[in-house]
Amino acid sequence: MARLIRLIGGCLFFSLLILAGPGAAGAATLGGKVTDGNGRALSGVYVSAKDLVRKMAVSVLSDAHGRYEIAGLFPSRYRVRVRRIGFQPLTLDGVVVGDSGATRNFRLAASSEIGQQMPANAWLASLPAGPMKSKFLVGCTICHQFGNAATRAPRSAQEWSQLYPKMRQIASLGSENQGYAHLLDDLDPQQLGQWLAANGFGPHAAHHFTAPPAATGAALHAVVTEYDVGGPMAGAHDMAIDPTTGMAWVGDFFPGLLIRINPINNAQKTYQSPVRGGGLHTLQFDRNGILWCTLMLSEMVASFDPKTGQFNIYDHFSRGSATHSFATDAFGYIQYDRHGRLWLSEFMGNAVASLDPKSGQVREYPSPSRVGHPYGIALDSKEHVWYAKYGSNLIDELDPESGRVTEHRMPGADSSPHRITIDAKDRLWTPDDGYSSLVMYDIAKGTFKSYPLPDKDSSPYAARVDGATGRIWVNVPGADAIYRFDPATERFTIFRLPSPVSYTRMVSIDYATGDIWSSLSNLPTGHMGRDHAEVIRLHLAQ
Ligand code: HEC
Known part of the structure; x- marks a missing residue:
C-alpha cells in the first residue's frame, strides 16, 4: 500500500539570502550607439547590463541605427558587455548608472576568431x-x-x-x-x-564558420533578463512560473533546494526540500499555484504550497525508476485526469505512472519495448497517455482503462523525441534530437509532420505550446537560442540568447505578461563556464 509522508515545511525551510530591493523595477536608462570599426551603425548587437548588486543582467539588441536602450534599471553599479558573433566582444566593469541614467557608445572591431564564438551546434554541424x-x-x-x-x-x-x-x-x-x-x-x-x-572536431579545425545574420523583426525587440542563482556548485534543472503570483521558482538539483525569485529585483528565498540529494528535476505548477516536483534520484514526487511552505512527499514509486516529467495541459499546467490523478514518466523505470494526490496511490504502466527512455508526457482529450521514448524513435500511447499500449514510430530511423507538449487541437509537438527538427503528430489523423530547425545539430530539448496564441516554443540549447513556431504560417522566429553556452531546460510561460522563461542549467556543474546557474526571462517588447 502506498505511503504518504506529510511534512510541515515551516520548520524545514530556511531563508538563504534575501537581496533586498524596492517593490518596483528601477527607472533609470542606459543607452547609446554601437558602431563597427569604420564607424558604421551596427544592428543586432547584444548590450547587456549586469547589476552587480542584484546579480541580474538585462540585455537588449541594437537597432538598424545602432541604437540601444536598456530601460527599467535600478541606479547601481553595472558590468556592461557588448557582443555580436563576428566581432570582438567588449566588457566594461563598474559602469555607474544613476537616477538620471547613463549613455555609453561602443565601437566593435571585427574578429577572426568566429569558431571560438560560435555555439556548440556549429561545431557539431561540421x-x-x-x-x-x-x-x-x-x-x-x-x-x-x-x-x-x-x-x-x-x-x-x-x-x-x-x-x-x-x-x-x-x-x-x-x-x-x-x-x-x-x-x-x-x-x-x-x-x-x-x-x-x-574530422577536426574543435575550434581550431579548418572549418569555415559563418556568423549568424543579425536579428531582425520581432527577434530584434527581445529583452532578456538573466538572474544568477546559487554559487559554483549550483545545478539548476527546471524552473516554473507561479500563475497566482508571477514569482519564478527553480530547483537546485543535488541539495534539493527550491528557490523563489522575484522577477523585479532577483530577491531570492530558499526552501529546503525534506529530501536532500533527491535530485530536484522537474518543476510544474497546477492552476491553483501548487508546485509539483520530481525527485529523480530518490524516485519520489513532492508537492509544495508556496503560501504555507509545506511539502508533501510521495515516495512509493519503484526503486530506480527516476521519476521525470509531468503531463501538462495546453497551457503548461499540471493536468489532472477525470479521476483527479496526475501522470508522470519514469526515465529509468521504462514506465509511466499515475499518482492520486489524495490517497497517494501510485500505479505504474510499463512500456512494452525496452528501447529508449520515457521522457516528455501528455494526455489527449480522450485521456490516453502519450510519452516520448528518448533514445529511440518511439512515441507510446497508453489507454489507462485497458492498459493497452500502442507504439507510434517516428518517420526517421534516428529520431529521438524529447519533452513533448500537446495543443488544444490534440496535436503532439516534440523536438527531435536526432534530426534537429520540431515534429508534430496529429492524433486524429495519425500523421507525423517534421519541421527542420534552421540551426542544424542544435540539440532541441523541450516544446511548450503557448495556450494563449497556439504558438509552439522550442528551446534549442545547442544553438544558444529559443525558437517560436507559428503552426499557421509554419515559420520559425529565432530568439538568440545574449550569453554563450546558454544551456536552457524546460520552458515556462507567464500568461499575465506573455513572457517566456527558462533555466540555464549549470549541470554538470560548471559546464556553462560560469560559477552559478541562471533563470532567464524573454520579454518581447513588440
Ligand atoms: C551522463 C552524463 C554525461 C554523458 C552522457 C557524457 N558526458 Fe561528458 N561530461 C560529463 C560531466 C559530468 C563532465 C565533467 C567532468 C568533470 O568535471 O570531471 C563531462 C565533461 C566532458 C568533457 C570535458 C573534459 C573533461 O575531461 O572533463 C568532454 C570533452 C566530454 N565530457 C565529452 C563527452 C563525450 C565525447 C561524450 C560521449 C561519449 C560525453 N561527454 C557524454 C557528463 C557526461
Missing part, C-alpha cells in the same frame, strides 16, 4: 552525417553541450577515446541499472576517437 554522428549526438549531448573551453579543447584520437570510459562511468550514475550508460553502448571508443580527431 561533423559529417552518418551513423557515427547519430550515435554521438544521442549519447554525448544528453548531459552537456560542447560549448565551453573544457569540452572544446582540441584532442588527439587517443585522448578522445580515453574520455569514453570516464563519460560512461558518469552516465552509469552509480546505479544498478547503469543510468544512461546504455545510450553509449553503440559507440566504440576507438572509432569515436578516430572519427572526432579525423
